[in-house]
Amino acid sequence: MWCLKLAGLLCLMPDSISAFAITALDRAEKALKTAALTRISVAGVTVGIAETAPKVVNWLSGQFDPPAATPSAQVFCDYSGGYLPETRALGDLSEMSPLAFDEALATAGLFGSFDANQNRWDLFDPARNIGVRLLPHPGAYPEWEPTAPLANLLGWIMRAKGRMVMHAASLGIGNVGILLAGPGGSGKSGTTLAGVANGLQSVGDDYCVVSPAPSPVARPLYRMMKQDSAGLARVGINGVASPLNWQGKHVFDLREVFPEAAIDEAKIKAILLPRVSHLPHTKLERASAFEALQALAPSTMLQLGGDRSATFKACAEVVRAVPAFHLLLSEDPREIAATIRGFILEGGA
């Protein structure tokens, strides 16, 4: 019985999942033809968004200036739950791995991500540049969504435009800068905060949109920064007028707290791999291409579902284009920022 169930899962599910995805995208395309679109511009790409109830546009529109250009990609967010009977007919998807799900959609040339527990779906058709988000009701947004709205869908839209959302922070001076890559806890956000609090600039502290060729350029995906009270206190900020998010961190707009620090573009000259090291002075040591790829690719592949091979390839392209260095951190935010400033200005980057 178990074998029969497994065989059915493996043989029938990919076709039915892709068929469901195509149907959902067809419906979204039809709805978008008559819907009022909210336009946002992400890394120079105009995206039109329509929702069955205003949720995500409230989180996004504050972060992006409304563009005049006609949208070259569109997203429909459907919170009606009308799709639920169709997904129930797909059977139990709870045992399906993300990789198997990716492969099922790839047969139809689509990208997607799903949460079987909450029956939440993100689907994107790069041929049509149309995405759809399906939630069972407007309140079904996960609690991290206000900080990083539509992350998967924006990532796939960027990919369709030859750009790549990467799980990396950035610092720069005068539109020349570095990416900061590494796992959670390595010091990415703390280093970014140390930098922007001490005269450096940034296009993002968690995600960046990177155009890999001919030489990497990073642009903002979001303008929001996250940091806990202790991290803010380390750079001399005692209190930011923002609510705490689900992680107990303050979420604030970079432009509001550090108006001079927000830049729209940085030519990337190096990848730095921060490590909390408690050294008396911050040190830079050359890292191998493999170490840089290891810091950048796995977390980006995991956080941006769909066609992970393309993500891996794009990360490799960036790693190949610029040198990488370990950034062994001191505990002094000013000294960390000064070291990075010197690295960039002296041509190390």
Place this chain on the structure above:
Amino acid sequence: MSTSFELNTPDVMAEDFDADLVLLNLRSGEYFNITGAPRAFLDTVLAGVCPTSLSKALGQTNAEAGAEAALYFENLQKHTLIRPIEGSTAMDATPAHAAAVLAIGATFPFECFDDLSDLLAADPIHDVVPEAGWPVMPDAG
């Protein structure tokens, strides 16, 4: 008579960074850093030289290196990074092939990183921390 080998594409992706060759097995999520003597060994095998005869040729100069190279080849197969090319015939290794590999090094460590494999195989309900999103595993960054 043995067959020659090739990378097991498209399941296995390769990115070449001069000294380092990074392989990612999308099926398993494992990734590998192949550098030094192992890189030279793999390059020679992918150029059509019989891996068994190459290990033996290495062993004639350096017995330990030959044994390590044979084990390395087993690992390449075990992790499905390479596959035999059907209908092909591999060249026998020459002393020059062995010398070229040994000029790079005589040890063949097999570096496999599996932090991604756990995540790619994650059960999206039971293994994923809800506050981190889907399908992001704990400590994924």
